[in-house]
């Protein structure tokens with residue numbers, strides 16, 4: 001039956017950056033669909049609080065500390081999650097960071113930091129998780145969080161735009177290399193979502209109005225708006241979808 005294909009009962013996975021914003025919304029959706037979810041974040045207090053909140057609602061989550069820019073810590077995360085759950089069926093590379101500066105002044109150290117968190121982190125973590133899936137014969141799902149900015153370029157966000165464009169191609173490349181193991185790799189491309197990352201833009205009345213006026217659905221997304229797509233991509237309901245970037249933007253791209 002079709003609704004059973006959306007169920008994540010018996011599945012286990014990781015969401016990075018799960019202590020806030022989109023990651024928290026997605027993690028809750030995956031857990032509500034029946035999965036056991038490792039909430040991985042840099043700030044242990046944040047993922048711990050998110051986990052207590054979700055578990056209080058009867059969901060099954062476990063908090064883990066990770067800095068996705070640290071290769072050794074990523075290896076520890078994968079080991080610890082396998083120890084806790086026994087297996088990893090899905091990985092959501094959601095953690096991300098941004099730095100804003102006009103291009104001529106963009107500091108090299110910020111360029112390197114953003115690349116490490118947004119692009120190298122997903123590369124290392126996906127590799128570790130893919131190796132686990134291959135070894136255990138798990139036909140898993142890896143999902144990356146790209147952005148509209150992968151297509152539009154954005155303003156004053158050179159490193160961020162480069163990483164989101166890079167994630168799109170990493171998604172396609174991983175799709176081609178991992179399909180033979182039955183591992184699917186997709187990306188979601190959120191539009192404008194009400195999170196800490198977009199707080200400064202939402203507080204700028206001119207930019208806020210300019211963006212809001214262009215969203216056909218007439219509102220910014222809440223993190224929970226992304227949960228349905230997350231569940232779909234992690235579940236058997238999307239069993240023939242791989243290598244795709246699916247935008248979830250209230251129609252912004254086509255306006």
Ligand SMILES: NC(=O)c1ccc[n+]([C@@H]2O[C@H](COP(=O)([O-])OP(=O)(O)OC[C@H]3O[C@@H](n4cnc5c(N)ncnc54)[C@H](OP(=O)(O)O)[C@@H]3O)[C@@H](O)[C@H]2O)c1
Pocket residue numbers: 016017018019020021022023040041042043044046066067068069094095096097117145146147148189190191192193194195196197198
């Ligand atoms: N908001 C939007 O409109 C929008 C649009 C398109 C794409 N996105 C993408 O969506 C993802 C989530 O962003 P958000 O909007 O939900 O903002 P957010 O609330 O600021 O979430 C970012 C998350 O990433 C985590 N993180 C940052 N650096 C990390 C690191 N080195 N290691 C581990 N975790 C790290 C943060 O954890 P700590 O707080 O513990 O550092 C935080 O939980 C990002 O990839 C972002 O690029 C957002």
